Amino acid sequence: MSDIQFIRNLIIETPSVPGNFAKVAAAIGELKGDIGDIQTIKVGTLSTIRDISIQCQSEEHLHTIVQAINAIGNGIHVHAVTDDVLQAHEGGKIQMKSRFEIRSLGDLRRAYTPGVANVCKVIQEDPEQAKYFTGISNTVAIVTDGTAILGLGNIGPVAGMPVMEGKSVLFDQFAGISGIPILLNTSDPDEVVATVKHIHQSFGGILLEDIGSPHCFEIEERLKAELDIPVMHDDQHGTAVVTLASVLNACKQTDVELSQSVVGQIGLGAAGLAISRMLMAYGVKEMCGVDRNPDAIERMKKHGGTILNSIEELMETCDIVIATTGVEGLIKPEMVREGQIILALSNPNAEIKPEVALKAGAAYAADGRQVNNVLGFPGIFRGALNAQAKEITYPMLIGAALAIVDSTKPGDLVPHPLDPNVHANVAIAVERIANEGK
Numbered sequence: 411m412s413d414i415q416f417i418r419n420l421i422i423e424t425p426s427v428p429g430n431f432a433k434v435a436a437a438i439g440e441l442k443g444d445i446g447d448i449q450t451i452k453v454g455t456l457s458t459i460r461d462i463s464i465q466c467q468s469e470e471h472l473h474t475i476v477q478a479i480n481a482i483g484n485g486i487h488v489h490a491v492t493d494d495v496l497q498a499h500e501g502g503k504i505q506m507k508s509r510f511e512i513r514s515l516g517d518l519r520r521a522y523t524p525g526v527a528n529v530c531k532v533i534q535e536d537p538e539q540a541k542y543f544t545g546i547s548n549t550v551a552i553v554t555d556g557t558a559i560l561g562l563g564n565i566g567p568v569a570g571m572p573v574m575e576g577k578s579v580l581f582d583q584f585a586g587i588s589g590i591p592i593l594l595n596t597s598d599p600d601e602v603v604a605t606v607k608h609i610h611q612s613f614g615g616i617l618l619e620d621i622g623s624p625h626c627f628e629i630e631e632r633l634k635a636e637l638d639i640p641v642m643h644d645d646q647h648g649t650a651v652v653t654l655a656s657v658l659n660a661c662k663q664t665d666v667e668l669s670q671s672v673v674g675q676i677g678l679g680a681a682g683l684a685i686s687r688m689l690m691a692y693g694v695k696e697m698c699g700v701d702r703n704p705d706a707i708e709r710m711k712k713h714g715g716t717i718l719n720s721i722e723e724l725m726e727t728c729d730i731v732i733a734t735t736g737v738e739g740l741i742k743p744e745m746v747r748e749g750q751i752i753l754a755l756s757n758p759n760a761e762i763k764p765e766v767a768l769k770a771g772a773a774y775a776a777d778g779r780q781v782n783n784v785l786g787f788p789g790i791f792r793g794a795l796n797a798q799a800k801e802i803t804y805p806m807l808i809g810a811a812l813a814i815v816d817s818t819k820p821g822d823l824v825p826h827p828l829d830p831n832v833h834a835n836v837a838i839a840v841e842r843i844a845n846e847g848k
């Protein structure tokens with residue numbers, strides 16, 4: 411049995427009589443299958459065929475749902491189970507496309523040789539011109555060594571490629587940036603730094619993604635110091651930005667004063683330490699943490715956080731709890747304190763499901779699907795590239811978080827990632843702060 415929630419599509423035939431689809435939906439709902447998109451493939455005189463996407467918890471769960479639908483009878487029948495997500499990945503999600511169409515010999519001479527030689531000479535004489543006559547300044551490398559792919563762990567860079575392609579899709583659609591995945595078969599900081607330094611001239615910025623701790627800290631620090639283009643480890647700072655925004659919004663809605671609250675962070679790896687640091691920088695006075703790794707604990711202490719003895723103690727002590735351990739179900743419902751704000755951010759499965767946390771008494775609860783760094787990194791890089799910033803600074807990150815807060819509709823915890831305003835607002839804020847800092 412897989413413990414990862416997964417999506418499957420059911421191709422279902424029902425007699426073309428009103429009410430039959432309702433029976434199918436009820437059967438799925440009773441078994442707690444989560445219906446997504448519904449597409450009608452064929453409406454015939456006798457029968458209708460629909461393609462229904464459902465999210466299930468396991469193979470067994472899916473099998474039970476299929477059996478329940480087939481048991482309705484009356485000609486209702488599941489024809490096939492398909493994996494729409496896998497199909498969507500056939501051939502990969504991204505490709506390099508030309509922005510210039512070659513329709514004539516003249517076009518060929520403009521785009522390529524002999525015309526291109528003059529552009530090369532222009533750049534040779536003044537390297538700054540590369541910003542205008544190449545795509546470099548709009549291209550970001552998405553660099554991973556595959557050691558902390560989502561919460562799946564060290565599955566290697568190639569297995570992590572679907573995530574990197576996903577980040578590239580988001581860069582393109584939310585910020586108009588070309589994101590190029592770079593898969594590294596080394597995690598050694600010296601080798602990673604040297605490799606990225608050798609290739610960095612192809613890019614306007616470097617997004618480090620799903621690089622595990624502790625090596626992610628040294629890699630990011632060194633690259634930031636040695637390169638004069640923006641470098642950001644998404645799992646640290648992208649996550650911290652979105653978490654700060656979510657915490658501010660949750661506090662607003664529950665009348666909790668952040669500066670007076672005790673905040674607890676479970677898991678002090680890449681995401682958890684950066685979240686703790688950002689909340690302390692924002693004014694949280696009591697920032698507590700737990701981790702099973704003694705080195706992670708030392709790092710938290712070094713940055714001014716308080717270490718608690720156990721998850722139980724943290725859950726008892728803290729008004730606001732954030733978790734980034736990668737461990738599904740780590741927070742048990744009985745640990746939840748009445749009125750707590752709980753952000754369990756591990757993907758693909760949270761430390762506690764929001765509905766379980768709410769039922770156990772939490773005032774506010776969300777998971778990593780909602781509170782996700784997709785709300786941050788596209789706009790952060792758009793703003794940094796627009797400003798031709800040489801680095802991404804803390805004030806730029808805090809500005810991004812406040813822009814997310816300002817873009818949130820009343821009653822929501824964070825904006826919807828498909829709301830184009832949020833990415834534009836983050837970009838504007840980051841660009842403005844970058845320009846002010848020059």
Ligand SMILES: NC(=O)c1ccc[n+]([C@@H]2O[C@H](COP(=O)([O-])OP(=O)(O)OC[C@H]3O[C@@H](n4cnc5c(N)ncnc54)[C@H](O)[C@@H]3O)[C@@H](O)[C@H]2O)c1
Pocket residue numbers: 558559560561562620621622623644645646649676677678679680681682700701702703706733734735736737740755756757758777778779781782783784
């Ligand atoms: N929602 C988002 O936008 C977002 C962004 C980044 C990371 N994440 C999620 O956060 C999780 C961690 O990512 P990361 O990059 O920080 O990984 P990481 O490996 O750097 O950090 C995980 C930390 O959790 C600790 N930990 C693991 N099990 C624990 C336990 N039982 N008790 C206490 N501590 C424990 C580890 O010792 C480690 O320090 C992943 O599941 C990832 O999907 C979510």
Ligand SMILES: O=C(O)C[C@H](O)C(=O)O
Pocket residue numbers: 559560561573620644645756757778782783784
């Ligand atoms: O990729 C995501 O969905 C968020 C984040 O970067 C993660 O590693 O979980």
Ligand SMILES: [Mg+2]
Pocket residue numbers: 560619620644645
């Ligand atoms: Mg990540």
